[in-house]
Each structure stands twice: as C-alpha cells, then as structure tokens.
Amino acid sequence: MSTGVVSNMPPPARRSGQKRQREQTLLEEDEWTDRIEAIIQRDFFPDLPKLQNKLEWLQVGAEPQHRLTAAIALEEVH
Numbered sequence: 001m002s003t004g005v006v007s008n009m010p011p012p013a014r015r016s017g018q019k020r021q022r023e024q025t026l027l028e029e030d031e032w033t034d035r036i037e038a039i040i041q042r043d044f045f046p047d048l049p050k051l052q053n054k055l056e057w058l059q060v061g062a063e064p065q066h067r068l069t070a071a072i073a074l075e076e077v078h
Helices: 029-044 048-061 064-077
Strands: none
Touching: 048 064
C-alpha cells in the first residue's frame, strides 16, 4: 500500500556477486556469424592465423619463381 510519500533513500547497493546488465543489441545473422566465428577461432584455435600464413607461403613456394622467397619466409616462421 503506497502512502504517497517520496523516499529520499538511495537505491539499494548492488551486491558484490551481482553483475551489471549490458544493453543488448540485436545483430543481423551475418554479423552474428562473423563475431561468433572470431570468438571460436580466438578461444579454440589461437594458432590458426599463423598456420594460414604458413599455408600461403607454401602455396607461393610451389611456384618456381617464388621458391627462394618462400623458403626464407618459412624459415623465419619456424
């Protein structure tokens, strides 16, 4: 039952275990997929960018005119 009296008391303090809720944003499917893909890659496959770079150099090294450059670059990656 409300008495019509306005309280000057501040709101109750948050308990240390409570987290502040973030403002939620609705993402498009493509953006959500890109973000979750980046999170999975970061958390479960942290060496993937290095391996992709190595694969690119190996593919370049298959071309005769670029073999020496690729061999030098691969030695630096190891």
